[in-house]
Amino acid sequence: MPVQITIIGLGQIGASMGLALAAHKDAILRIGHDKNVDVEREALKKGVADKMEHNLPRAVQDAKLVVLSIPVSQVRETLEFIAPDLKEGTVVLDTAPIKADLQKWAREILPEGCYYVGLVPAINPEYLYDFHPAPLTPQPDLFLKGSFLVDAPLGTPEQAVTFAMDFVRLLGAEALLADPVESDGLMTTTHLLPQLLSAALLNATIGQPGWLDARKVAGRVYATATAGLADQDEIDSLRLSALQNRVNVVHALDVTLAALHGLRDDIEAENNDGVAKRLGYALKGRSQWLNERMSADWTKPAEIEAPGVPSISERLFGGLLVKKRGK
Numbered sequence: 181m182p183v184q185i186t187i188i189g190l191g192q193i194g195a196s197m198g199l200a201l202a203a204h205k206d207a208i209l210r211i212g213h214d215k216n217v218d219v220e221r222e223a224l225k226k227g228v229a230d231k232m233e234h235n236l237p238r239a240v241q242d243a244k245l246v247v248l249s250i251p252v253s254q255v256r257e258t259l260e261f262i263a264p265d266l267k268e269g270t271v272v273l274d275t276a277p278i279k280a281d282l283q284k285w286a287r288e289i290l291p292e293g294c295y296y297v298g299l300v301p302a303i304n305p306e307y308l309y310d311f312h313p314a315p316l317t318p319q320p321d322l323f324l325k326g327s328f329l330v331d332a333p334l335g336t337p338e339q340a341v342t343f344a345m346d347f348v349r350l351l352g353a354e355a356l357l358a359d360p361v362e363s364d365g366l367m368t369t370t371h372l373l374p375q376l377l378s379a380a381l382l383n384a385t386i387g388q389p390g391w392l393d394a395r396k397v398a399g400r401v402y403a404t405a406t407a408g409l410a411d412q413d414e415i416d417s418l419r420l421s422a423l424q425n426r427v428n429v430v431h432a433l434d435v436t437l438a439a440l441h442g443l444r445d446d447i448e449a450e451n452n453d454g455v456a457k458r459l460g461y462a463l464k465g466r467s468q469w470l471n472e473r474m475s476a477d478w479t480k481p482a483e484i485e486a487p488g489v490p491s492i493s494e495r496l497f498g499g500l501l502v503k504k505r506g507k
Contacts, residue, residue: 182209185347186243188236188258190214190223193275193301194249195318198228200351202320205230208350213239228318237265245347247299248274251417255282259289268293271340273347275299277371277413279360280424283333295340298331299348300363305474323353325476331360354476368428373436375418376429378409 185201185208187194198210212229213236214220220232233239240246240262248255255274266272272290274282279298286296304324328348332341345355385391385402413421422429446454471477 182207183245184209184211184243185245185247186211186213186233186240187229187247187249188213188239188262189248189250189254190219190228190318191249192318192322194247195223195226195228196320196322197247197249197351198223199226199318199320200323202227204350211239211243223318226318236261240270241265241267243267243270245343246270246272247347248272248276250274251414252276252278252282252420253414253416256285256289259285263289263291263294266291266294270294271343272296273299273344275301276417276421277367278364278421278425279331280364280421283331283360287333295336296333297336297340297344298329298333298360298363299344300329300331300358300367301353302327302329305470305476308470308473321352323348323351326352327354327356327476329358329363329366330355331358331363333360364425365428368425368432371412372418372421372425372429373432374408375412376422376433377436378406382406382409 182205187198187210190198190212194212194214198212201208201210210229210231212220212223212232213234214223217234220234223229224232236258243266246262246266248258250258255276259272268291272286272294274296276282276298277300279300282298283296290296301323303322303326304319305326307319307322328351330341330344330348332344341357345357348355385394409418412418443455443458445451446458
């Protein structure tokens, strides 16, 4: 009998999961749900699920695995709504980038015998440059050459963790066991910080003296630098994630301010060598990261640290503790 997997939230991540699972239709029954009926209808046409169930309790009542691919701001309410209808042994996954309070909510809300495991997806690098809303459509290969951090709270049964990791592999991605606290440190730097910097850049430019003329010539560089705020988390979810994870966020902002001050001081002092070194280091680091990300090759040693910037271990609170499992 096929195992029922219910996907709640049919945006790009959730719908792409459904498409990726289509290759395993003999073993899996895909049930889809979205609060928007039009989204459900369109997703069904694209083959995202075998069946849409708009009634949320019915959507989860026979599920062995429930995936919450929804904004952080909707997670608690959804957990409360589905909890009475989950059968014993059900594993609930979510794809929110920050797990600060999610595992607390799950521990508080989920019935005994049901388990929560957090997932943090890193998508196929071929889609890294899809900045605009139109390309943010479901893709069956969205997770190929990608990876998922699997954040299992302490005490989670091995069977539930294994189930989550097997689900990740069905999507074509690598599953990496991670500590939720350290995972949040990583995602603060790579996910929250870029969005907050986009907001800061917008606040520093829009409405400021000269903006009436500047807006006419703002081009690709400005659009790219501010895209993170528009194309990622909804504002309520970004706000919640930043406040719930405030220790990591404040630290990341402090490191950023130190880097900006260093660059500012070198420019003010007309320190040609200092400015060149900072810009060159940044460009070289980005190029190395992108090459590694595209090839999924993480065997090369890390670069030395930029002058005046805290070490990578300080920025990420000790680094990510992961354990790779063989396929």
